[in-house]
Amino acid sequence: MWQPTNKLEEERLNKAQALKERGVELYPRRATRTHTTAEAIAAFEALESENPEAAAELEVTVAGRVRRVNVKGKVSFMHYADEQGRLQLFLRINDMDENQYMLVKDKLIEIDDFVQATGTMMRTRAGEISVRVSDFQLLSKTMSPLPVIKEVTQDDGTVKEYGEFSDKEARYRQRYADLAVNKDVRDVFRKRAKTIRAMQNFLDDEGMLEVETPILQPIYGGAAARPFTTHHNQLHQDLFLRISFELYLKRLLVGGYDAVYEIGRDFRNEGVSWKHNPEFTMLEFYKAYIDYTGVMDITERMTAYVAEQVTGSTKIIWQDHEIDLTPPWERLTIREAGKKYAGVDYMDTPDAESMAVMLEEKFGEKVAPGESWGRMVVERLLGNQIEPHLIQPTIIMDYPRDMSPFAKPTEYDVKHTERFEYFIGGMEMGNAFTELNDPFDQEQRFVDMATLYGKGKDEETPFDEDYLRAMRYGMPPMGGYGGGVDRLVMLLTNQRSIRDVVMFPHLRSRDTVESESDSSEV
RNA sequence: GGCUCCGUAGCUCAAUUGGCAGAGCAGUUGACUCUUAAUCAAUUGGUUGCUGGUUCAAGUCCAGCCGGAGUCACCA
Numbered sequence: 001m002w003q004p005t006n007k008l009e010e011e012r013l014n015k016a017q018a019l020k021e022r023g024v025e026l027y028p029r030r031a032t033r034t035h036t037t038a039e040a041i042a043a044f045e046a047l048e049s050e051n052p053e054a055a056a057e058l059e060v061t062v063a064g065r066v067r068r069v070n071v072k073g074k075v076s077f078m079h080y081a082d083e084q085g086r087l088q089l090f091l092r093i094n095d096m097d098e099n100q101y102m103l104v105k106d107k108l109i110e111i112d113d114f115v116q117a118t119g120t121m122m123r124t125r126a127g128e129i130s131v132r133v134s135d136f137q138l139l140s141k142t143m144s145p146l147p148v149i150k151e152v153t154q155d156d157g158t159v160k161e162y163g164e165f166s167d168k169e170a171r172y173r174q175r176y177a178d179l180a181v182n183k184d185v186r187d188v189f190r191k192r193a194k195t196i197r198a199m200q201n202f203l204d205d206e207g208m209l210e211v212e213t214p215i216l217q218p219i220y221g222g223a224a225a226r227p228f229t230t231h232h233n234q235l236h237q238d239l240f241l242r243i244s245f246e247l248y249l250k251r252l253l254v255g256g257y258d259a260v261y262e263i264g265r266d267f268r269n270e271g272v273s274w275k276h277n278p279e280f281t282m283l284e285f286y287k288a289y290i291d292y293t294g295v296m297d298i299t300e301r302m303t304a305y306v307a308e309q310v311t312g313s314t315k316i317i318w319q320d321h322e323i324d325l326t327p328p329w330e331r332l333t334i335r336e337a338g339k340k341y342a343g344v345d346y347m348d349t350p351d352a353e354s355m356a357v358m359l360e361e362k363f364g365e366k367v368a369p370g371e372s373w374g375r376m377v378v379e380r381l382l383g384n385q386i387e388p389h390l391i392q393p394t395i396i397m398d399y400p401r402d403m404s405p406f407a408k409p410t411e412y413d414v415k416h417t418e419r420f421e422y423f424i425g426g427m428e429m430g431n432a433f434t435e436l437n438d439p440f441d442q443e444q445r446f447v448d449m450a451t452l453y454g455k456g457k458d459e460e461t462p463f464d465e466d467y468l469r470a471m472r473y474g475m476p477p478m479g480g481y482g483g484g485v486d487r488l489v490m491l492l493t494n495q496r497s498i499r500d501v502v503m504f505p506h507l508r509s510r511d512t513v514e515s516e517s518d519s520s521e522v
Numbered sequence: 523g524g525c526u527c528c529g530u531a532g533c534u535c536a537a538u539u540g541g542c543a544g545a546g547c548a549g550u551u552g553a554c555u556c557u558u559a560a561u562c563a564a565u566u567g568g569u570u571g572c573u574g575g576u577u578c579a580a581g582u583c584c585a586g587c588c589g590g591a592g593u594c595a596c597c598a
Contacts, residue, residue: 007567008532008549068558075555092555111548125556147533148548150559162559163547165533169590181533224598270597271523375598383597403598431598449598497591508589 002143012143015108019141024103026141031116035060038084041129044121056120062087062131063116063139065180066109067151076104077130080115083186086151088130089117100136114140149181159183172505185500188493191310192501195489196263198309199283202302208259208285213248215241215265219462222246222406223482225268228278241267244482245284246406250435251470253288253478261285263485274497275427278506281485283430288476291434292407292418295479296395299422299430300327303393303488310492318425318491321391329393329422334382337396342385346377374400390423405445406480407433425491430483437478439471 004010016026035043040060047055064080064087078089093101103109118135147165154160165171171178171185178185200210218237220227222244230239245262252260266282287294304314307325314325338344344362349355352373359365365380377400386396397420398410407417418434436442446463489501499505 006532011549070557070560071554072557072560073554075557077557077560079558088558090556094555107550124558126558128556128558130556145532145548149533150547152559160559163533167529167533167590169529170533172590226597268597271595273597274592276597372598378598399598405598 004143008145009143012141012145015110016141016143018106019103019108019138022099022103022108024108024138026138028137028139031063031139032061033063033116035062036084037062037064037080037082037087040087040121040131041085044129048123056122058121059118060121060131061116061118064114066111066113066115069104069107069111071105071107073105074101076101078104078115080117086153088124088128089115089119089133089136090122090124090130091133091136095119095132096134096136103138104136109136109138112142112146113138114142146177146180151183168499169507172499172507175504188489188495188501189503191493192489194310195306195492196281196485198306199263199302199485201309202305203261203285206259206287206298208261208287209257211249211252211257211260211262212264213242213245213252213262215267217242217248219464219466221462221464221467223266223268226270228267228269243268245282246480246482247464247467249284249286250475250478250480251467253286254470254473254475258289258476259285259287272506274499275484275487275490277486277498277502280498280502282482283485284480284482286435286478286480288478290479291477292397292420292432292479295432295434295481296331296397296420296422297327299395299432299481299483300329300393303424303429306488307492316492317494318391319494319496321425323392323425323491325393325424329395331395331397331420333398334377334386334396334400335398337386337394338377338381341389342381344381346381352376372402374402378403387423387428388426391426393422393424395420395422402448404433405449406436406442408436408438427487427491428484429487429491430481432479432481435475435478435480437471437475439468439475442471443468 004013019026040062043060044055044058047058062080062082064082066078067081067086068079070077074093076091078091079086080089091101091104109115116137116139117131117133119131119133122130122132124130148163149165150162152160152162165178165181171182204210216230216239218239220240220243223246225243227240227243230241231237232239243266245264245266249260249262261284263281263283265279267279269278270276272278287298304325304327307314307316316323316325332340335346338346342363344358346355349358350373352371355373355376356367356371359367359376359380363380363385365384367376367380382396390396397418398416399407399419401409401415401417404417404419407419410416410418419432421431422429436445446468450463486498486501490496490498493501495501
């Protein structure tokens with residue numbers, strides 16, 4: 001049984017007992033509400049100008065969480081809040097049942113409790129719209145007080161907050177408390193929902209079908225990442241949480257759909273950072289009969305559309321930058337971007353040895369032995385030297401073949417593939433290709449992968465024979481896209497950490513002892 | 523995993539060279555029939571993340587651990 005952990009909770013427990021003794025139900029079964037806060041205010045304001053008498057007779061029943069209490073004696077004021085806003089309750093002992101009033105006067109019903117009130121709408125002498133309460137009930141008694149934040153709605157309508165709940169760890173671990181007191185956090189997640197809805201609307205209008213594919217997969221693939229593993233007991237089978245949807249979605253175009261998309265969770269067993277969470281939300285789409293330039297076009301239009309829907313503009317503020325998402329965006333090959341932003345032409349160093357020397361001399365990069373040429377181009381030259389410059393939306397295209405096992409080669413050079421990534425605010429936002437639909441080439445890529453990443457390497461890519469079989473049935477030429485939804489939400493809400501756009505970000509658990517399996521980790 | 527910084531009351535923060543652990547808010551008691559960061563008077567609240575060490579004396583110095591933030595590594 002729960003015990004109070006501090007004086008404040010002890011007081012609340014005492015009050016709960018006192019309420020019971022007065023016959024008050026702490027957690028009544030039912031509530032009624034005729035008006036939300038916004039509806040009550042709107043209804044009153046609409047009547048007030050034309051017909052003041054009718055406005056004064058407007059009766060409402062409202063409900064919400066108490067956010068401010070001012071007991072003055074035989075008259076008291078309360079602010080309660082629902083999701084849309086807050087409203088004042090004017091409680092006067094003459095206007096209501098004396099016993100009900102005394103629950104407030106004796107502070108048995110207090111800040112953070114949920115209440116229901118019935119009364120007529122009015123304005124106080126100070127001009128604040130309020131409910132003149134005639135009936136008042138407790139809906140839910142709060143045992144643990146929320147962090148103290150005083151909100152004051154100013155004349156210009158903006159809300160000023162006094163006090164704050166800013167401890168990041170506490171906010172992430174107890175997001176419910178964070179949401180309860182920090183309105184701007186609630187707004188971020190409303191925008192998150194809008195972002196996803198806007199994407200769906202856009203892609204539906206493009207004629208794509210939204211689908212769902214397995215999260216538990218016997219063979220993982222479609223990206224290079226360490227998976228989480230689990231086990232199905234009855235089937236005696238190890239399963240992996242997906243690291244991408246790619247291979248399943250492309251199978252569906254073999255099946256006859258022209259275009260499909262999926263928005264869902266991916267899981268990658270890797271480091272966490274301001275832009276990495278172990279589980280994150282991804283959008284992937286595949287559309288037949290277009291190539292990667294067609295995907296570029298969709299990407300630009302989709303991003304602009306979503307930004308417009310969510311923020312009302314295609315120009316957004318991200319940290320210290322104003323970013324213009326209006327199409328078209330700058331498009332550069334990696335090679336051009338290397339010349340422009342890093343001052344090097346990587347084709348001057350066309351093999352791993354010379355590339356390593358150049359990177360070390362020019363940028364002080366310490367290249368690990370055995371790193372491939374393509375990896376150095378993508379991760380060191382692009383990732384470390386170019387990416388931080390890409391604040392305005394930029395498409396970077398034509399990636400080295402060995403880093404792009406599902407992309408078709410470019411016409412001009414088999415060393416490169418028709419692949420692009422795009423960057424906004426210095427963040428990689430997504431990745432796309434002209435998809436490889438040649439089963440012979442794909443089989444060779446799997447073999448190459450095994451050589452490159454095989455034998456105990458963490459990123460080992462399993463050979464997916466069923467995927468090759470699907471390809472042999474005939475796969476239409478197509479363009480495909482994968483992009484991070486969380487990062488787009490960060491951009492549109494100007495949040496600097498992925499944890500601020502994920503409701504319950506992953507944190508180390510507080511009170512578990514290190515398990516034995518952890519000791520095998522380095 | 524490496525490095526740097528951080529952890530003090532419910533929340534936000536103080537605490538001089540190592541010298542009695544404090545403030546505001548909220549909480550408690552009382553007053554107040556139009557308050558609004560209400561006001562006025564009085565007042566409670568602490569295993570200073572944990573464990574150990576140095577010292578006459580540790581929030582402060584040292585070591586280890588736990589947790590967080592940042593950064594690097596890692597992340598086709």
